[in-house]
Amino acid sequence: xxxxxxxxxxxxxxxxxxxxxxxxxxxxxxxxxxxxxxxxxxxxxxxxxxxxxxxxxxxxxxxxxxxxxxxxxxxxxxxxxxxxxxxxxxxxxxxxxxxxxxxxxxxxxxxxxxxxxxxxxxxxxxxxxxxxxxxxxxxxxxxxxxxxxxxxxxxxxxxxxxxxxxxxxxxxxxxxxxxxxxxxxxxxxxxxxxxxxxxxxxxxxxxxxxxxxxxxxxxxxxxxxxxxxxxxxxxxxxxxxxxxxxxxxxxxxxxxxxxxxxxxxxxxxxxxxxxxxxxx
Amino acid sequence: xxxxxxxxxxxxxxxxxxxxxxxxxxxxxxxxxxxxxxxxxxxxxxxxxxxxxxxxxxxxxxxxxxxxxxxxxxxxxxxxxxxxxxxxxxxxxxxxxxxxxxxxxxxxxxxxxxxxxxxxxxxxxxxxxxxxxxxxxxxxxxxxxxxxxxxxxxxxxxxxxxxxxxxxxxxxxxxxxxxxxxxxxxxxxxxxxxxxxxxxxxxxxxxxxxxxxxxxxxxx
Numbered sequence: 001x002x003x004x005x006x007x008x009x010x011x012x013x014x015x016x017x018x019x020x021x022x023x024x025x026x027x028x029x030x031x032x033x034x035x036x037x038x039x040x041x042x043x044x045x046x047x048x049x050x051x052x053x054x055x056x057x058x059x060x061x062x063x064x065x066x067x068x069x070x071x072x073x074x075x076x077x078x079x080x081x082x083x084x085x086x087x088x089x090x091x092x093x094x095x096x097x098x099x100x101x102x103x104x105x106x107x108x109x110x111x112x113x114x115x116x117x118x119x120x121x122x123x124x125x126x127x128x129x130x131x132x133x134x135x136x137x138x139x140x141x142x143x144x145x146x147x148x149x150x151x152x153x154x155x156x157x158x159x160x161x162x163x164x165x166x167x168x169x170x171x172x173x174x175x176x177x178x179x180x181x182x183x184x185x186x187x188x189x190x191x192x193x194x195x196x197x198x199x200x201x202x203x204x205x206x207x208x209x210x211x212x213x214x215x216x217x218x219x220x221x222x223x224x225x226x227x228x229x230x231x232x233x234x235x236x237x238x239x240x241x242x243x244x245x246x247x248x249x250x251x252x253x254x255x256x257x258x259x260x261x262x263x264x265x266x267x268x269x270x271x272x273x274x275x276x277x278x279x280x
Numbered sequence: 281x282x283x284x285x286x287x288x289x290x291x292x293x294x295x296x297x298x299x300x301x302x303x304x305x306x307x308x309x310x311x312x313x314x315x316x317x318x319x320x321x322x323x324x325x326x327x328x329x330x331x332x333x334x335x336x337x338x339x340x341x342x343x344x345x346x347x348x349x350x351x352x353x354x355x356x357x358x359x360x361x362x363x364x365x366x367x368x369x370x371x372x373x374x375x376x377x378x379x380x381x382x383x384x385x386x387x388x389x390x391x392x393x394x395x396x397x398x399x400x401x402x403x404x405x406x407x408x409x410x411x412x413x414x415x416x417x418x419x420x421x422x423x424x425x426x427x428x429x430x431x432x433x434x435x436x437x438x439x440x441x442x443x444x445x446x447x448x449x450x451x452x453x454x455x456x457x458x459x460x461x462x463x464x465x466x467x468x469x470x471x472x473x474x475x476x477x478x479x480x481x482x483x484x485x486x487x488x489x490x491x492x493x494x495x496x497x498x499x500x
Contacts, residue, residue: 077495107500112495145459150396151361249322250451250490252488
């Protein structure tokens with residue numbers, strides 16, 4: 001096994017690298033989905049053209065092999081989120097990835113947050129007010145980790161060439177992906193609801209006042225605040241719902257807020273920032 | 281700030297005021313038992329003792345290393361994040377650097393049979409030789425007993441125990457959570473930093489960090 005390990009490193013890795021570079025070349029040349037190990041990735045846009053001064057929505061569309069997954073911005077106990085480096089024309093500025101609510105993955109004592117099957121990671125790009133006629137080239141260097149029983153890092157460089165057109169652009173064939181992503185994106189929490197978190201000795205009690213749900217899951221933005229593998233117990237009281245979240249063993253200092261995504265039984269997810277109160 | 285346990289303890293003590301001394305002590309004992317959490321590895325607390333067997337069949341206990349610093353390194357030879365450390369020679373360099381200063385360095389493999397990173401004793405010895413690795417010993421933990429005791433999440437996941445038996449670091453090997461080999465250069469190594477600070481009698485600055493890497497391949 002040790003010998004096999006060594007030959008794997010010296011032989012397979014260069015072959016894999018060579019394949020990756022060939023794939024990169026193919027991806028760049030034709031602009032379609034890049035087929036890499038255990039997933040396909042494509043740089044897509046919501047519209048077919050760039051309308052100067054109006055936001056341009058682009059996205060990384062991952063089509064993931066069955067049984068495999070990629071990771072959310074907080075990957076949980078293991079793993080790593082996809083990262084992107086943009087190369088954009090002058091006057092264009094890319095925002096952060098607008099992460100869809102993740103799924104809870106894994107079993108036992110190691111729990112991760114990520115995506116299976118297919119996911120679009122949308123990004124809003126600011127465009128300049130005036131643009132010379134012609135085409136606009138958007139390039140993205142993306143790296144990720146895809147895991148099942150084992151983990152495989154991957155990277156791809158992709159480009160998208162769009163026509164500059166000072167009229168509202170017609171939608172692309174990927175428009176439906178963006179529509180769905182917007183529909184399912186975590187929303188601001190309704191103003192009628194109030195959230196707070198009470199720091200107890202071993203847990204946080206996240207309380208949501210003013211709603212009526214039967215099920216709720218909390219996904220923390222920051223690692224090592226809550227124990228990802230611990231069960232989240234829900235207590236339903238008149239006018240409030242309490243979610244008990246076990247503190248992470250590595251949490252040494254009580255945070256001032258508990259930030260994350262709260263997914264309710266309706267399937268709708270909300271961004272929450274709950275002020276943490278110390279016990280009196 | 282008083283925890284509910286403390287409040288109930290106070291209440292219990294008041295109620296017990298009329299009791300005989302023995303009775304008070306029974307109430308105290310019961311209350312304290314409720315306060316003590318499940319045994320876990322937490323920075324600032326006593327690290328859980330263990331007995332484990334290495335790739336040469338030698339048994340190691342944490343208590344036998346009282347008076348020394350002990351580093352635990354969770355390992356899986358197939359994980360890209362572990363390969364980053366070993367193929368660059370960085371992990372071996374750390375092992376040599378710190379064992380030469382009297383640190384006990386235990387590499388721990390908690391992969392279950394059939395899972396990535398599982399090795400037999402002779403396979404591990406071949407690997408150590410081939411990679412020029414220099415831990416004090418490589419612990420084989422195919423049942424995951426030691427892994428679960430420390431709640432090791434990833435490979436690598438690093439723990440440091442000080443000479444008094446207190447856990448002083450729990451987390452990542454460094455501040456570069458990527459499998460990219462180029463990231464080893466210029467990384468802040470949290471293990472070296474914590475050992476350097478602790479040996480100089482200084483408080484450890486970074487006591488915890490999110491361990492990054494592949495999940496530990498425990499038996500399901």
